[in-house]
């Protein structure tokens with residue numbers, strides 16, 4: 370079709386480099402996330418809200434490396450601090466001052482954090498959170514939402530990629546359905562260590578929680594003696610103190626990743642002292658937490674700046690920008706006769722070609738049209754996440770928002786019936 374032809378004609382260098390990449394990496398990629406047909410672009414440079422590919426095409430970035438660059442690309446304060454930090458080396462055996470400052474910044478900001486441990490990714494943070502919950506409760510099982518994505522830790526991949534419950538480890542319930550969580554907790558309660566939830570399901574279909582759902586699941590978990598574990602890797606951005614502040618939650622453990630590292634690979638797990646001190650190396654019979662690069666200087670320097678620079682005002686501004694894009698696209702879709710369903714929470718949203726609300730944890734509605742729209746947006750200089758995922762950064766100028774609306778609107782024209 371002409372959308373794909375246009376895409377191919379704009380990206381010949383990407384195509385050639387992907388052929389080359391395919392010889393040394395499976396499918397030419399080193400992560401499934403980011404793959405789409407006919408082939409993804411190869412990026413070369415980022416600045417503020419923009420990304421350039423190897424063919425010189427410029428995109429307004431509405432993905433920011435899977436929401437991990439909340440201040441946009443090459444954010445000056447982080448770039449400068451990193452350049453300075455590298456002069457003295459960046460990975461030492463001992464505790465370092467930037468690490469202490471980063472830990473303090475997180476403990477100051479997130480209500481339940483009395484202490485924190487660092488990892489190198491959200492996935493590693495999820496593994497540590499689960500290990501701590503098991504260690505604290507002495508129980509083996511995990512309960513999570515069907516379709517909930519928490520990274521690539523196999524115990525938390527149940528209900529994803531075609532996997533059902535993982536016998537002996539992981540139980541599933543339906544997001545936005547309190548009774549479904551209560552039913553599993555009633556049946557298996559005394560063996561469940563943790564209920565792990567993302568406050569807004571993001572990967573797959575973006576699904577905000579119904580009012581009260583998160584609080585009711587938290588209460589049900591507590592009643593069963595299980596820990597309530599919040600995955601705030603993505604949704605820490607929803608309020609100054611993270612999604613717990615926004616939704617009035619008091620999780621037992623929260624784990625973080627993504628933007629918390631300012632674009633460097635970082636994950637973190639925090640909780641009250643009693644739980645965290647299980648990992649105190651001086652404590653006999655505690656939890657072992659390794660990781661050669663945990664809390665390294667560069668990650669800590671970048672992470673602290675990223676967190677401290679995300680002010681309440683900047684959060685409000687991003688939320689308002691997302692709302693502007695949503696309103697504009699809904700109006701345009703209506704005008705061109707397309708059924709577009711947009712699900713939005715704060716500065717993240719999902720665009721679905723569907724007349725009805727998609728199901729939590731369900732399949733992407735109309736994947737063929739969604740794929741064509743994603744390509745058409747790239748042709749018009751806008752990069753969303755494949756599957757219709759959109760997010761803001763503090764680097765989004767009014768001009769970049771206007772360009773995003775123009776490009777995404779033109780792409781709606783391209784796919785109109």
Ligand code: PLP
Nearest residue numbers: 490491492518519520567602626
């Ligand atoms: N939790 C959520 C909600 C995520 O979206 C992701 C990644 O997309 C992760 C955890 C895992 O983070 P990482 O990709 O850093 O391993």
